[in-house]
Every structure is written in structure tokens, then in C-alpha cells.
Amino acid sequence: MKQIGYSEKVMEHFMNPRNVGVIENPDGYGKVGNPVCGDLMEIFIKVLDDKIEDIKFRTFGCGSAIAVSSMITEMAKGKSLDEAMKISRKDVADELGGLPPQKMHCSNLGADALHEAIKSYWVKIGKLKQEDITKDESHEGDACPAQ
């Protein structure tokens, strides 16, 4: 553990995560990660006037995975879908005061889950076709560092 050194902000979000839970009948839903790898994250969104009106998450994973999930929901809430699509993994890590290098890949799934949720909404309203979605497979199955 001695090499980990989470920022105060990471610990604050880990201990008091925002927007935890489930939205019934969400407009968009994204799920990334894999319990085999030790991180699984899901995000629910409610959309109004092309903006993220409500957002909730549930995460299985380490401290940074939970802090990242909490932070991304805070960053995305109230933003337009196009703006929210621009939030990157790095933006989330920066907003948290940085993440330990070994956590940047495995636990930093918040942006990916959010983008999936938005794309699923776009599919629902016909803006995107299901087959146009190229799913980021980098956290699935045999790609996780533990395998």
C-alpha cells in the first residue's frame, strides 16, 4: 500500500461519494470494466433538453475507481450531452488532483462509462445506430492487467 498515496480529493470522494444509486427507466445506461479485473462501473443518466438532468452510478472496485465514478457524475451533471462527451479520463484524474500512475488505466473508467451511457441514449433517439458504436474493449476480459 505504501506506493499508493491518494490525494485528499480522491479520499474525500471515496469516503463521501456523490450520486450513488440507480435511475429507474434511465434514458441512457453505460457499463464498463469486468469484475475479473477488479473494477466494474455503471452509470445511469436522465436527459432533458439535451442536457444531463440526473446521473447515478454504482461501482465495484478500488478507492480510485469509486472516487473517479463519483467525480465524473459531478462533472457531467447539468452539462449538455456534447460537452459531457468531451470529458476525458485525464480531465477526471486532473480534477481529482491526480491518480497514482498504476491506477490511471485500470480504475479510471468513469469517462468511458459516461460516454457509453450517452451513446446508448443517442441510439435510443435514433441519432446513432447501434452498429456505429465501437465499444472500447480495453477493459474487458483478457485485456485486464490481472489476466
Place this chain on the structure above:
Amino acid sequence: MGGIYLDHQSAMPLDPRVLEFAKTCLVEDFGNPSALHSVGLSAKTAVEEARAKVADLINAEDSSSIIFTASATEANNLAIKGTALRNAAKGKKILASSIEHISVLNSMKELQKGGFELTLAPVDGMGVVDLSALESLLSKETVLTSIMYANNEIGTVEPMQEISEMVQEKGMFLHADAVAAEGRVPIDVQKDGIDLLTISSNDMYGPQGAAALYVSPKVKLQPSLVGGGQERGLRPGTENLFAIAGMGEAARLARLEMANESERLKHIRDRLIEEISKLDEAYLTGHPTKRLAHHASFRFSRIEGESILLTMDAMFGIQISTGSACSSRTLEPSHVLLAIGLKHEEAHGSMVMTLGRDNDPSQVSSIVGAVNQTVQRLRMLSPL
């Protein structure tokens, strides 16, 4: 901060009596044990007294069988590479259990790169070495077998006497990493039939920076370091006087106090195991009875170990450890938990509690309450 420390397998506080005893080595008897003047001689005496005390703890036939090193990792390296390389003419097969400490496994892998044939003996679901598999893997060419006395992650104590009989009959030399077991179970290298044994100072309330390798008189070793001939030439380098003198005193106290202390800790351990096992989808890891008296280890479904560790620490001031991938440098789950048959997703949810002198039965209810709340909090966050 008035917390409850339950990570004695990672580090232990220095016993104040050990500090009192050994501090003269820092200021008065500070000499170089190799120097022939009186200050050097008193330092030499301190080292030799420590050697005798360590020998007593494990009932070594002679104190000259004890070689001081700077860490257990170093002692494991010296035992494994030193024995295999020096005796390579007799055989080039090496054998270890699949739950050994990483310093043992990596020493073995280094030998493998140099042409030795490495095999790992499996363990059962409770972490006990599979004796029939071990027997079938041993041969006359098996120059070294390394089996830990007890496992640090799951607490299981191995049947050392049966293992040593097997190694004596079918193989050659037996090394035992006893870092988790020392000061907790009585070790007798002669009765146990162990040729090489690793113990460390801090794991029995001694200072960090000292460890020892017991080397039976019948084993010849090749040193890893060369230098001025200290420690019978097997571990040259000016002695870490404070740490060595402290380790000796810690060994003496461990020998005297181990039986009572283990009995005391066993009661706390059993209550922790009983109460925590009652929680929803909580499972003991390791052997229920053949386990170290201070060791309680578990896994919880649907949550992750680093989150358990951080919550227990930040919310309740309780320090535990975990074999979760996320808390390791490699991001791989513990090889020990995989070796006892856990799936990756199960190994991620592990928690290890190791008790020590400052723990008492009155802490049990707070600990169990904290675990319960931690598990509930993380399951509420979990999509699984």
C-alpha cells in the same frame, strides 16, 4: 490516533524492552565487531550473544548455524540460490509450494533462467501442501525444496515434519521460510528436520533491518555477496549491530512468551472468525484450525479489498491488509489466493487481520462492527 492496528504481518512495533536492551549498541558498544580493540570486542560479544539467542529460539544445534542478514528477502535469496548453485553438481531440480513468498518464488525463477528445472507443488483449498503431489515431484536430483512454515496471507501452518521426512527420503535439502510462523509456533529445526530456515527480526517485535538464516552444518552454501568474511563468509558486510542485538533480545523474549501470547491471541482470533464469518457472503480463507494463532483472513463477495482497507482505516481507524490486485504493485491478485482455488473476482475481495500484543478481547465488537459497516457500505455502492 487511537486506532486498532491489525496488520502485524506487515510491520510490528519495536518492543520497548528490546529498544532498552539494544540502544547501548548505538552509543556505547558501537564498535566494529571485526576490530580487535576493546570497543570492537564488546560489539563482537553483542553479535555472538544475539546469535546464541536466535539459535535457542529455533533449537539450532550450534549458534554458528545462524547467519545474520539484513532482511528475510535476503535470507531467502541466500538460502535458495546459495544452496542450489553450490550443490548444482548433485542435481538441478528445485521445488517450492505454489504459495511461497515472492522472494522465494523469484529466487527460484532466477535459478530457472540459469538452467534449473523448477516445479511448484500445489496446495489444497485451505492452503495445505498436497503431500502426495509433493512426493511425486521429489527426486534425487531435487537439490532444494522450499516450503513455508506457515503462510502470511491465509495463516495456514504446513505439516513440516511430514514434509521434511519426505524431502529427506526422496530429495536433498529443505528450506523453510518461517517469517510468518516465528514467535507464534514453536520451531525446532532439529526435530522438524529443516536444513535451512529464514526468520526476521521485526516479525517478533525486533528492529527492522535484521533477519537470520539458519544453515544446518550439513549444507554448504555459495554466498551472494563477497567481501570481508563476516558471517563465516556467507554474508560479508559490517554488522548492523543495533538491529542484530535487538533481534537476539526479541528472539529471547519470543521464546519465553510465545506460548502464553499465542494462547491469548487465539481467543481473540477465534471470536473474530466466529463473528465475521456470520456476515453475509463472508468466508474464512485458509485452514480453520491448523492456522497461526494471531491470523484471521477472509474474503467477501461483490466488494474489493483495497476499498475495504481504505474504509476500515479512514472511517474506523482500523488497519488491515488485503491480497487485492488493486493494492499491489503488479495489479495482479494474490498468487496465494489463486493457488487455493479462488477465482480472480473472489481474490479481489480479501481481508487479512493479524493480531499482536496491543490487541485485546475488548476490541472484538468494535472490529466486527466496523467490518460489518464497511461491507454494507461497499455493497451498497456495488453493481454486483
